[in-house]
Amino acid sequence: MxxxxxxxxxYDGKPAVVDLNLDxxxxxxxxxxxxxxxxxxxxxxxxxxxxxPTQGAARVAGFDLQRHPVEAKRRIGYIPDRPYLYEKLSGxxxxxxxxxxxGIPRPVQQARLExxxxxxxxxxxxxxxxxxxxxxxxxxxxxxxxxxxxxxxxIVDEPMVGLDPQSARTVKQVLREQADAGRTIFLSTHTLSVxxxxxxxxxxxxxxxxxxxxxxxxxxxxLARDGSLEDLFLLLTEEETADV
Amino acid sequence: MASTAxxxxxxxxxxxxxxxxxxxxSGLRRHLWIHLVVGLLVVFxxxxxxxxxxxLVFRFLMEQQPFGPPLMDRxxxxxxxxxxxxxxxxxxxxxxxxxxxxxEVEFLMxxxxxxxxxxxxxxxxxxxxxxxxxxxxxFPLFVALRSSRDLPWTYFPSAACLxxxxxxxxxxxxxxxxxxxxxxxxxxRIIRFTLALGVLGMVMAVAMQRSQGVMGMMRQASAEDTxxxxxxxxxxxxxxxxxxxxxxxxxxxxxxxxxxxxxWALALWSTAAMGLxxxxxxxxxxxxxWTNARxxxxxxxxxxxxxxxxxxxxxxxxxxxxxxxVTKDLTVFWRDPAQWGQLVMLFGLLFIYLINLRSxxxxxxxxxxxxxxxxxxxxFNIGATAFVLSILTTRFVYPMLSLEGKQQWVIGLAPVARxxxxxxxxxxxxxxxxxxxTPLALLSSFMLRTGPFVTLLTVATVAVLAIGLSSMxxxxxxxxxxxxxxxxxxxxxxxxxxxxxxxxxxxxxATLALETIWVHAYLRRGDVGPLVQLLxxxxxxVWLLLQLGTAAIPLTxxxxxxxxxxx
Numbered sequence: 001m002x003x004x005x006x007x008x009x010x011y012d013g014k015p016a017v018v019d020l021n022l023d024x025x026x027x028x029x030x031x032x033x034x035x036x037x038x039x040x041x042x043x044x045x046x047x048x049x050x051x052x053p054t055q056g057a058a059r060v061a062g063f064d065l066q067r068h069p070v071e072a073k074r075r076i077g078y079i080p081d082r083p084y085l086y087e088k089l090s091g092x093x094x095x096x097x098x099x100x101x102x103g104i105p106r107p108v109q110q111a112r113l114e115x116x117x118x119x120x121x122x123x124x125x126x127x128x129x130x131x132x133x134x135x136x137x138x139x140x141x142x143x144x145x146x147x148x149x150x151x152x153x154x155i156v157d158e159p160m161v162g163l164d165p166q167s168a169r170t171v172k173q174v175l176r177e178q179a180d181a182g183r184t185i186f187l188s189t190h191t192l193s194v195x196x197x198x199x200x201x202x203x204x205x206x207x208x209x210x211x212x213x214x215x216x217x218x219x220x221x222x223l224a225r226d227g228s229l230e231d232l233f234l235l236l237t238e239e240e241t242a243d244v
Numbered sequence: 245m246a247s248t249a250x251x252x253x254x255x256x257x258x259x260x261x262x263x264x265x266x267x268x269x270s271g272l273r274r275h276l277w278i279h280l281v282v283g284l285l286v287v288f289x290x291x292x293x294x295x296x297x298x299x300l301v302f303r304f305l306m307e308q309q310p311f312g313p314p315l316m317d318r319x320x321x322x323x324x325x326x327x328x329x330x331x332x333x334x335x336x337x338x339x340x341x342x343x344x345x346x347x348e349v350e351f352l353m354x355x356x357x358x359x360x361x362x363x364x365x366x367x368x369x370x371x372x373x374x375x376x377x378x379x380x381x382x383f384p385l386f387v388a389l390r391s392s393r394d395l396p397w398t399y400f401p402s403a404a405c406l407x408x409x410x411x412x413x414x415x416x417x418x419x420x421x422x423x424x425x426x427x428x429x430x431x432x433r434i435i436r437f438t439l440a441l442g443v444l445g446m447v448m449a450v451a452m453q454r455s456q457g458v459m460g461m462m463r464q465a466s467a468e469d470t471x472x473x474x475x476x477x478x479x480x481x482x483x484x485x486x487x488x489x490x491x492x493x494x495x496x497x498x499x500x501x502x503x504x505x506x507x508w509a510l511a512l513w514s515t516a517a518m519g520l521x522x523x524x525x526x527x528x529x530x531x532x533x534w535t536n537a538r539x540x541x542x543x544x545x546x547x548x549x550x551x552x553x554x555x556x557x558x559x560x561x562x563x564x565x566x567x568x569x570v571t572k573d574l575t576v577f578w579r580d581p582a583q584w585g586q587l588v589m590l591f592g593l594l595f596i597y598l599i600n601l602r603s604x605x606x607x608x609x610x611x612x613x614x615x616x617x618x619x620x621x622x623x624f625n626i627g628a629t630a631f632v633l634s635i636l637t638t639r640f641v642y643p644m645l646s647l648e649g650k651q652q653w654v655i656g657l658a659p660v661a662r663x664x665x666x667x668x669x670x671x672x673x674x675x676x677x678x679x680x681x682t683p684l685a686l687l688s689s690f691m692l693r694t695g696p697f698v699t700l701l702t703v704a705t706v707a708v709l710a711i712g713l714s715s716m717x718x719x720x721x722x723x724x725x726x727x728x729x730x731x732x733x734x735x736x737x738x739x740x741x742x743x744x745x746x747x748x749x750x751x752x753x754a755t756l757a758l759e760t761i762w763v764h765a766y767l768r769r770g771d772v773g774p775l776v777q778l779l780x781x782x783x784x785x786v787w788l789l790l791q792l793g794t795a796a797i798p799l800t801x802x803x804x805x806x807x808x809x810x811x
Contacts, residue, residue, distance in 0.1 A: 011539055045538070048354050052535045069531075073356040084351040086260070088267040100256050101355045129267065131728055 001026045001153055001184035002047065006056035009042050016042045018208040020056070024186060024201075026152070029179040031199035032188045035237055039208040040188045041081065044157050047186065048078045061152050074102065077151035081158040083142040087131035091122055091141050094130060095148065102149040109148070116144035120170060135162035143171065153184045160191045172198060196229040206237050253357050257365040281746075287380070294384030295391070302392035320389070321491035327382060328414055328487040331374055335418025337435055337585070338370045343422065343530070344431040344537045353534065360527040363423075367523065371415040378411060395498060406493045406509055409516035413486045416519025423526040426533035439585040486515055565660045569668045573644070586639070590632050591680055598625065598684060601691040618694045619763045622702050625688040627756050629681050630709045634748035636680075641673040641717035642744050643735035645806070649727030663803050670718045670799060677710035697766055701759065709755060712794035713748055719798025720744045722806040751794055758787045 007020040017039040024030045034040045045051040046058050049065040049072060058065045063072035086094060092113065099109035117123045120140035125133060133141065139162055146154065156175070160168055175198060179185050189195055195202060196216060204212040204219075212219055219232050305316040343349060343366040352362055390399050425434050493508030555571040562570065577584060601621070648665060685706040689699040724740030735741060761783045765772050772780065 050350065050353055050535070051538060052532065070356045070358055073354065076354075078354045080350075080354070084347040086264060086348075088264045089260075090267075093263060093267075097256070097260055098355070101253070101357065 001028075001061055002030075002186055003059045004043075004047075004056065005059075007043070007046060007053050007058055008055040009039075009046060009051060010054045015208050017046070017053075017205075020205075020210055022203060022210070022213070024184055026184055027179055027182045029175060029185040029187065029198050029200045031195035031202045032186065032205065033190075033192065033195060033202055033233060034205035038205045040205060041157060043205065044080075044155055044186070044188055047155055048076065048080075049073060074149075075152040077146035077149065077154045079142050079146045079154070079156045079159055081161070083138065085130045085133075085138055085141070088129055090127045090129055091117070091133070091137075092126045094141065095145055098145040099148055104149055112148050113144075116147060119174070120144055120167065136164055136167055139163055140167060140171075143174070147174070147178070151183065153186065154178060156185065156187045156189075158189055159187065160189060160194060168194075192228070192230045192233055202229075204233065204236055212236060253361045254365055254368070258368075261369070291380075291384050291387065294381075295387040298385050298388030299392050302388055306392060317491065317495060320385075320494070321488055323385065324410075324487040324491050325485060327378060328410070328485070331378060331411065331414035332417050332421075333438060334374045334377070335370050335415045336421050336438055337418075338373050339366065339419050339422040340426065340431040340435050340438075342366055342369060342373075344426055344534055349534065350538075359531040359534075360524070363419075363527045363530045364523075367415060367419050370419065371411060374415060375411050382407075389494075393498060399497060402497045402505070403494055406490050406497075406505075406512055409509075409512035410486060410490045412516035413512070413519050416516065416523050419523050420519070420526055423523070423529045423533060426537065427529040428533075428536075431533075431537050435585070439588060486512055565664060566668055569665060570672055573669075573672055577640075587636060587680075590635060591684070594629060594632055594684060595687070597628070598687045598691055601688070613693055615695070615698075615767055618692045619698055619767060621692055622688060622694055622698050623756055623760060623763060625692075626685070626702055626705050626709075626759075627752060629684050629688075629706055630713070630752045630755075631749070633677055633681055633710065634713055634745065634752060637673065637677070637713045637717035638741055638745045638748065639736050640732065641669065641714060642721045642741050643726075643732040644669045644673075645718070645721040646725040646727060646729065646735045647732065649725060662807055662809075666718060666722050666799075666803050666806050669721070670714055673714035673718060674711055677714050678707055681706045681710055698763075701762070705755065705759060708791050709752060712751055712755075712791060715795045715799045716747060716751065717744055719800075719802035720747075722802030722809075723798070725809075751790070754790055755787065758783045758790070 002022060002024040004020050004022045007017060007022075008015065009017040020039075020043060022030075032040055032043065042051065046053050047060065047065065049069045052066060060072045061075040063075070065072050086097075089097065095113050095117075096106075096109060099106075099112075104112070113126075114123075117126055120143060122137065122140055122144065125137060130138065130141070139159070143159070154175070159171055159175075163171060172194065175185055175187065179200070187195070187198070199216065201213070201215055202219070203210055212222070214222075216229055216232070219229075219236070220226055223232055223235055225232060225235065302316060305312040305319070343363065349362070349366070353359075386400065386403060389395070390397075422431075422434075489508045489511045493505050493512070496502070496505035496508060552571060552575045555574045556567065559567045559570055645666065682703060685703045686699075689702050692698075694702065720740050720743060724738075724743070726735045726738050726740065729735045729738075761776065761779050764776065765780050
């Protein structure tokens, strides 16, 4: 469902992502991990069609992001790390606006609004202006809006920031349910416990290069070490830094 | 899954913007009366004052037969040409800002919206933003045109048929330029360059006008000089300029030559349509330019360190914490061209007015170098300078403390007295205000050749008003902060900003009213009646109290509030 083929991105000649080859299948919850500045957000933005790769290609649901951007985006739900929201719209207004952008009929929008707002406990605030929402409420609203058109692929960048424990659990449940329903989840996070709990497979990127791709069990085998994902991740990235 | 049928984005976008505007207004309803009063006052002053001024000029020209009326036509075409140039610049900057830099576009780019449609939606937005400013500036001109030539009310709707394409053409030109240039250069650099070009253009226009001795020609009575002047002004009539077509079309409407008016309307509408076709053809560059802007933003982060370091070195004499805050404020201000661009434009216009004082006076055969007019015009110039300064303190100084609200996790927890930040804002504002206004005050006195008393009065008043206006803006900024907003212009448009604007005007007006008494006594060499004598003696303590009160009270109240502020 998500394929990258020798995907590269340079900023002023300095490589941010180098020869990234990924193949994420339908129904897979893939966690993309890496230290700060490793290239995670750059990769995600190329997958969302917000950056043009310097080389290579990215395809979502079979559509190349550069050649068929509209078709690809119709199948993507994107949740950025710092989402832009219209402060002077209510949660309901914003949800409706996104629904209209995706061509969802109004009765369907209404049903989904009730479902997702109820799920994320946003119903009491549905008609308040977004400027009055807390950070956590904004995150949940963005989630609801991204799921509304039932995307085949969900691309999520740092979803847990600012969420209370209840909301964080809801988000994890929703992500797992979406993956079980056959959707592809591409999740970037620093919260390794979440990755450990949810991921079917992980990819670790460091200094623009993919240094590991596989399951957590395979990572343990490679490093010949048991332990939490955090331990393994730190060992892996320190090892890679030492090699450099 | 989402529908596979294409979605009509433009109506959706329009509906979104209308909903945002409505929601914004509903938030203002509680304090709508303040906004209405200030808005009506400004509109009345602009339209009423502007129309009167234009009317006087037009009437004067109409009476100067036989050259007056053709001179007037040329003058109008020159004004329309100036507006046209300004519209291209402003549309270029608006397009770059709203289409390449805004965060809204990052959200919209991730949605299934064809890039071309997104671009045209933003183009429509740019036309609206640039048009309303044009309407406010040009409306007095058209009102005066109608009144001075006794035209029927149908003149306005007829003129509107020509004005609509006249507004679309520079928008399309600005958009096309933005598309081409932004595909290769970072948008912020283009904005800085455009603003610098605009300022250079203004300076060159003034210099050219002076070198050609335009005003000198206008003072001459001979037909030869008038013919020279008219040939100079024919630049507004260049056959390829839409502003010239508009000018001809307006003249045709005025005389009832509908066929000819139709021709010029067709020229304008077809050019507007062609402009949009060119934009459509170039719209393929939009996505490339937009992603370039994202990429260059990431790369630029390394190079930016230089500017902060420069200010830091220049302010090395300050205590560390104060230096840090001032350096931060200056760096942030400089990196946002939308901020200082407005400052440059406002003070630039004032500078151009002052530098043309002698010439403009000569054109009206106005003897300004007599004490009476020197004094009156000096007072007017103090008022104009202070008014522009009050716009700047409302727009930039008042929001400063509100913008610091979100930084309290850094500044609030630093080992620095809370009130230090308020004092820092006041000192930066005051020094900037004095630095901007004192040279203008000196220029005014120089151009008017005023004596020592009026010169001292002008410069001292402007310096004192700078303190009062800065204190008011900072004090009210501390008393009525708005921590929810990130956007300085939205903060300035709120209750506190509006209140600051009104109080600033009252303060400036009261100061000038008191000083008018002194000027009156000066002109009469002290030979005044008992009532004026009483007013004169009373005005000194009142003036002093006004200045001390304005400087001290808002700041004191603001400091007290800031000390107890919760974030």
